[in-house]
Amino acid sequence: MPRFLIVVALTLPVSGRGHCTLDGKASHHDLGTEAVQAMSKSAAQPSWQESLFLSIPSNSSARASLEYITSKPHVAGTVGDLHMAEYVRDSFRREGITAELDPQKVLLTYPIRSALQLVDSTGRVVSAAKLAEDVLQEDNTSDTWWRNHTFNAFSPSGDVTAPVVYANFGLPEDFAALKAAGVDVRGTIALMRYGKCFRGLKAMNAQKAGALAAAIYSDPEQDGYAQGSVYPYGPWRPESSVQRGSIQFISLCAGDPTRAYAPHGKSVEELCGYSREELIPQIPVLPISYGDAAIFLDSLGGKEAPASFKGALNITYRTGPTQMQYKVRMQVDNHFQSSPVWNVVGKIPGTLPADLDQPVLLGNHRDAWVYGAADPNSGTAQLLEVAKGLGELLRRGWRPLRSIYLCSWSGEEYGLLGSTAWGEVNGDGPGALLKRALAYLNVDVGVSGAHFRAAGTPSLAQLLSGVLGQVHHPASQKPLSEHWSGRLYSLGSGSDYTVFIDRLGIPSLDMSFTPGEAHYGVYHSVYDSFNWMATEGDPNFTYHVAMSQVWGLTALRLAGSDDRGNLPLPLNLSIQAQAISSYIAEAKQTLNHTAPERVLRFEPLEQATAAFLQAADKSSEEADRLRKLGPPAFDEIVAFNNKIGLLERSFLMESGLPGRKWFRHCLQAPGLYTGYAAKTLPGITEAISAKDWQLAQAQIQACAERIWSAASALSDVGLVIAV
Amino acid sequence: MPRFLIVVALTLPVSGRGHCTLDGKASHHDLGTEAVQAMSKSAAQPSWQESLFLSIPSNSSARASLEYITSKPHVAGTVGDLHMAEYVRDSFRREGITAELDPQKVLLTYPIRSALQLVDSTGRVVSAAKLAEDVLQEDNTSDTWWRNHTFNAFSPSGDVTAPVVYANFGLPEDFAALKAAGVDVRGTIALMRYGKCFRGLKAMNAQKAGALAAAIYSDPEQDGYAQGSVYPYGPWRPESSVQRGSIQFISLCAGDPTRAYAPHGKSVEELCGYSREELIPQIPVLPISYGDAAIFLDSLGGKEAPASFKGALNITYRTGPTQMQYKVRMQVDNHFQSSPVWNVVGKIPGTLPADLDQPVLLGNHRDAWVYGAADPNSGTAQLLEVAKGLGELLRRGWRPLRSIYLCSWSGEEYGLLGSTAWGEVNGDGPGALLKRALAYLNVDVGVSGAHFRAAGTPSLAQLLSGVLGQVHHPASQKPLSEHWSGRLYSLGSGSDYTVFIDRLGIPSLDMSFTPGEAHYGVYHSVYDSFNWMATEGDPNFTYHVAMSQVWGLTALRLAGSDDRGNLPLPLNLSIQAQAISSYIAEAKQTLNHTAPERVLRFEPLEQATAAFLQAADKSSEEADRLRKLGPPAFDEIVAFNNKIGLLERSFLMESGLPGRKWFRHCLQAPGLYTGYAAKTLPGITEAISAKDWQLAQAQIQACAERIWSAASALSDVGLVIAV
16 A cells, blocks of 8 residues: 555645645644553453454455445445345345345436537537546446436536636635635636535535536646546546535535435424525536546636646636636536435344443445445445454354444435434434434445544544554554554544434544545546455455454444443543543634634633533543442443433534534534534634624533533432432 | 251151162262362352342342242142243243243143041941141141142042051052062052152052052151151141142153143154053042041051051051951042143243254243142242343343243143143254253252252253352351262152153253252141241241252353353263263162172173263363363354253163153163152163063163264264354
8 A cells, every 4th residue: 555655745734525624724633642552552452252353354355345336336316226225235134134224215316418618609619528537448347327427416407608717626715815806706607626625515605606607626736646646557536537426515404405204294494494495506516527627727818826726737727717709608407306215224232121222333325426436335345344243243142232233324425315314313203213322433435545544522532542452554564553643533524424423412433544634536436446446445455354343343342242241331521521622722723813802701611611521530430430340230330321321412502503503513513614524613613703703602601501511411420320 | 947957867868759769779979079179169250140140039039929929829720820820921021031821731630529437337437537737827828728629630539448458658569568468458448658759659559459549648757747846836747737749650651641732743642652541540549647547547457567667656557457347438539621731931032043042941830739838939939039130131231142941830740741741842843942952950849948959960060060169058158069969869750850851851950958858848738838938948038049049050151141152061971971880880780689690781881881981071171172262163162062962862762761662861760660769771770670681681782872872972073063
């Protein structure tokens, strides 16, 4: 994997699918290298069940699974999707795991036709975009009709002829810069490059700025030859390759914008506070390659663009609009339909009584833009390896204390449709499955590089650190913990953990092996294929094995795998409390940055956090005491685990975040203007950014109340509850 | 319990329900005190599950269960039996154990009326037996109509007027002694005392000797004031008390003599080689008290009986017949009916795959002669304590590797009807539940004294020894292993293990706390009541607790309770092999005793046993090796446990024992002429006793073949079988 290691040296601090925030500051929370080292050293040695589990995932088996799953296109809702759902279900069943398809009716979009042409004043086509990815001799699966399906899901159909303007990354400040430069976006087609924020927000920003249509391309600076050799000569994006993807406004509300599955009879307006029309763009949008984009960028008139707008194409980047003699015609014909996508849910029942169960969920989506060898099916192959490991344990008579659910989602690429539907359906109502869920462990792109990256709820950091101490990095053969930065990033959005953490308050983790901070080169293209993975991504499939080990071991330790009986849950709430302190410091910096003269009263938040920290430290001592007493102290441990396991729910605000009620977690959310990346204390910091001081102060109060509620829930943990 | 400890000093070497054999030699196999000590020291310390389990049985809970179960008469097949079956079923279910009633249609007998009178030559009644147990002020449950129900199950009705002769214990040698003394039993009523052999065999011997009827009484020497103070002043049998009981010919075939439940469509002739008429007496039989017996003994004429015939009544024991001027009229009116008895079967499913399961069975009968506080419901209360302990583990998420069955039998008192029916129905046929059963652990009379006694398959001796090291004797608070003789007696019959060991070859154990070698004083009487137990038997219910602990811990260690995963089964076959060597030595002694001039060729048996010992020692080494490898060596351990767990089946002879084909085990059976007590190498030793030398030599050969088969099954254990 040296190719990737070189790339790290070139790492951009922020990038499309990285952890960028609007202000460019990394929103991670460093546990401190020493703390991490101490944790991994003190981590319990693996039990025989853990050792056996770790011995099962194999590179040949992962390779075989991946080859099968990527043997045909399986876009959400297509027959390929159903075929692979059945394959995953049957694979679970083969391991002795009960598994069923979970079809969910949602809104989907499929492309019929599209065109993007440079036309002269008479309407004659001067030049036309290919809008198709080239067939590569070196990768025979590229010869598929789906290479022509380069589209953005949820783009409405339309036929627009207008000049183009170049709006850089499509961020609010890019449009502000254009306005300042006297470039009027109204009535134009906004051409933007991928990166820095979720593509749906680019479309939203262009629409707000008055554009009639939008095109989004992959500039080789972020996503092509400037990163390294392009596929098939290296892992990076070649000239004709297009990044497909959904353009729904995911930071307003995740999931199906129509709620066609009507969870508990609720409409999208009731759940999200928005109508379908407010959650998806009203202007047509097309994704294009940098090969195609060059045509339109080269035809731009206007001033030379500011330095921050410049990419790596061998042209002069101008703001536009298109030179007077030309216009651009963009035709998009997309078909919308409400039809099922197929989740697969496998279950290993826990042995604790149902009313004491605290289910552990593992999830990965299965639907792909075309083949999805990295995104998401490297994770799918890993999930199947985890299932094999668990199956091996099951065959030997092992059972988890707590139920384990293995979830293979569909519709993720359209906007987390499958997981959100399942989460909403099972999150509410009497005896809802997710009411007592302990954790959700997500792997989306399991492998696209050699760097282990994790985002998650801080209370899971110590557990993860211990697990990484038991798994070797495939290159160095040293424990992964020695390679890990110790940074557990905050959870943003862009994958299936969203409903679990942001809506339901279930502690979550999202893990991947990435090529650094940039996303990998064939993301959402026809080249994200088995051949890419087998030649560029993970030729030995050893990173597949390593992630399976990390994922499964984390699940085993949460579910109670070591057969030492019911012990205090491995959640560390002191780390959670420390993380909140750092969020407050960041919010203060944001205030200082935005309006240094302003005074906001942070004391309620600080007092609540101090109380929570104190209660968390006391609960850590309580956990130590109960761990020493061991399983005989069952009733005390049950009471303790009930509290600890449900604590994250304290951070949910009933009324949700301002302007996006579906998101209920007061400590983090996807940034309203980033989509992927996380905002911590989002209600507060986004009110500060919007300079709504009254709202900011009210959000401080609301969040402080949630933290107080967590503190008081925690300080009861010493009490014995009779069960 | 000092009362019982005093009794020990008076212990008789042989007694009614003791381990007597025809030649009076104890048929136990002493493991050697040193070996036992070493075993209990090396026994694994209890896991937390074991410790938790041991902490659950409580004297107050056992007392409460026993008080409920003994709150009404519950003779097999009566409404009281059904009521208590439902209580046990519901108690299992309350612990999270699946449980169902298992009704089995069998032949039952209930008394209508009876009379036993001394009449003069005119037919006038001179004196009449009470045939009823007195109401005791001190035990208010004695005031029940069932105190008049003093009868022998399966006695036919009849009305006989004849002189009485006194036939001592009713053994063949007693009848021989009468004959030698010129006393003709033909045409008489044979009066015999309880003791030395099963009562059905007394009836059989009397019938064979030509008696027209029989009466069996409890002589105070074995069973009354000669043992100590009588109830309610002490634990021993008072004057009016009668020992009820079945008189079927249990050593010919156990279970329902009609096979009304027709296991797999088979008749009693097919299964047992005998008809109903051959399995139960054809003469009427009555059990009587020593108070009643004195009337008839005192009226005997004839010579003074030999010294060995003399009991403890204050009379001159004569052989009879009754003085010329008198006769005795015996009227018995019993009702026979085919109707259900209700077993209860609880199941805790094991976590090993079904095809690898090796179920562990715990059994106790529930039906009683009247209240049965000691026999059998002290064991029932213990079974419910075991269920509570298992329930507590289940609630904490523990599951056994191997399935555990908790069986509450009915119809035992009539001749092991319920257990035999269930064993026959589930022992054969494709996928039969018992095909892979690992062990059957029986407790009948759980507590009637302070001495721990165990009979069982030698391969279980080491396991038991380790378990006894973990449980305290209630009086001394020292480990029970220090109180245990180390003697694991051979299994005879008289309780529900019979079908499991003798018919199906499932390693079995039978355990009790007894008052020494004699059975307890209120056996099968109306006084075997809660009051007796609470004042005489186990006033603190601490022996109830101790037996629950022993029973459950043995089951946990067999089922795989320590959650260390699948390990080699705790069966020691070297001890089994040594036991066989000692059986051979005994058989040679029997030969020497019976016909010192005779030569039988024991070499085939000795060679087979040597080979088995060698294979057994090798398998012990193999077990050690696999124990070190631990659960990761799953496939090897599975293969090993398959062999070890099924090994006892090797000792079954397809054609059964000579003259009693239902009994198939070549190593032990109930003595043909003792019923309760065991014969080892029964086919051989009984042929020797019968001086059938050809049969004896053939049986040596047949048994040698079975042992060879065990040896060769064992020597494969080193091979890895892929599963």
